[in-house]
Amino acid sequence: MFKRIIIAEDIDSENLGIVSSINALTQTEAETNQSCDKTLSRIKEAIIKEQPYDLLISDLSFNLDTRISHNITTGKELIHQVKNIQPDIKVIVFSGEDKPAIIKSLFDSYNINGYVCKGLYGLSELKKAISQVYLGNTCTCPVSKHALHQSNVTQLDPYEVQLLKLLANGYKQDEISLHFIEKGIEPNSKRSIEDKIRKLRQDFDAKTTIQLIHLVDGMGLIS
Amino acid sequence: MFKRIIIAEDIDSENLGIVSSINALTQTEAETNQSCDKTLSRIKEAIIKEQPYDLLISDLSFNLDTRISHNITTGKELIHQVKNIQPDIKVIVFSGEDKPAIIKSLFDSYNINGYVCKGLYGLSELKKAISQVYLGNTCTCPVSKHALHQSNVTQLDPYEVQLLKLLANGYKQDEISLHFIEKGIEPNSKRSIEDKIRKLRQDFDAKTTIQLIHLVDGMGLIS
C-alpha cells in the first residue's frame, strides 16, 4: 500500500474526515495542506530529501487566504506542476465537481489516475480508488464514471472557447473579428465568426446565442 | 449550550469533521443526516416526542441519491419547511456558497440565525457561530460578512428573475411578451420588455444582453 500520501484540500471540515479515513486504510500518516503552493513546496522538499510522496490526493477549487499571495490557485495547475517535477507520482482528484467536460479534461490532459466525486459515499469511493490506483489501475467513482460515459461529452477546441469567452464578455461579432485579426487568429472574418457561432448553437441545441452562453456557462466550458 | 443539534450535510467526508468538532464544543451528541427529507422527518418526530431539536445546521446544496425520489432537494427549501413547523428553532447555514445575493436572501426571506462559509477556517468559525447564536445573536463568518457588506448586493425582483430566465432559455423578446400575456404578468408589451432588459444591462454594466446573462449566471441570480 502507499506509504507516503499528501493531500491538498482547503476546507478544514473536510480534512479531518479524509485524513482519518485514509490513515485507517493505509496504516500510515497522510499529510494534508490547505493551499496549492504549500503542497507543491512540500512535494519538492520530499524529492530533495529522497523521500518522495507516492500519492497526491487533490481537490480542484481552493478558497484562498487573501492575506497572502498565491502562485497556484487551482488543483488543475497544481497537478500540472507536480507531474512536471515528479512524473511517476500517482494522482487522485477528490472534488465536488461533477461536470463531464472538466473530469474528462483531467484524464485527457493531466493524466490523473483516479477521480472521485465528493458526495454521499465519497469517502468509501475514495478508499476504493486508493486501492485500485495502488494496483496500477485508473479508477473513477460511479458518479464520475457516469459523467464520463455520457455520449455528449462536448469538448471545445481553444478557438471555440475563446470565441465564447469573448461573446460572454460583451464583444459583438465585428469586435471579435477585429480582435482575432489583431491577434493573428484565424479564421477571423465577420462572416466566419458568424458561422462558428451558428455551428455552436446547433451543437448545443440553443435557440439563441444568449441561450448558448447560458448552456456552456452551466457546463463549465468557459470557466 | 444547545442540547439537541441536528445537522443536514450530504457529503460523508464533511460529516465526520463537523460532528466531532461540534460534539467537542457542546458536550452532546449531534445527529447528522445526509438528506433533506430525512432531516425534516427527524425534526417532526422530535416535536411529536416533545424533545424538539434546538439547533439546525444545514448545508445548501445536496447530492441526491438517484435511486430514491426526494421531496426537498435544497437546504433553502428544508429551512423553509422547518421554520414552518418549528418557528423557534435556531438555524445556521454551513455552506461553500459565498455569493452575496444568495447569502442575503437567506437572511431576508428565511430568517436564519447564522451563516458560515466552508473554507480554510470554516470549522472554527462554525464553533464561534454556535456560541453566538446560543446567546441570541445572529452571526456571520468573516467571508459571508464581507459578502453581505458589498455595496452592490444586487437583488432582483421576481419579474426580473423570470425575464432573465426566459432569455437564458432561448426565448426571444416577442416570445417573452406572448408568454407574459398568457400568464397575465405585467408589463408585457414587447416594448416594455425591451426597456426592462436595457435597464438590467445598465445596472450590470453589460455591453450586450449575452454578457448580461453571463454575469447574472455567475452571480447565481437565476439559479
Add this chain to the structure above:
DNA sequence: CTATCCTTTGTGGGAAACCACATAGAGTTC
C-alpha cells in the same frame, strides 16, 4: 492533373434587437 470536398469569405435580404422621441395613464405633491 482533375474531380471532389471542406473551409473561409463575400453579398444581400430579412429578422431581431437596440435606441430616440413621444404619448397616455397612474400616482404624488402642493
Add this chain to the structure above:
DNA sequence: GAACTCTATGTGGTTTCCCACAAAGGATAG
C-alpha cells in the same frame, strides 16, 4: 385640481444578427 413624476406603451429608424446562396482557395483521392 394643476403640476409633476414615473411607468407602460407606441412608432420609426438604425444597428446587429441571422440565414440562404455562392465564389475562391486549399487539401485529398483517384
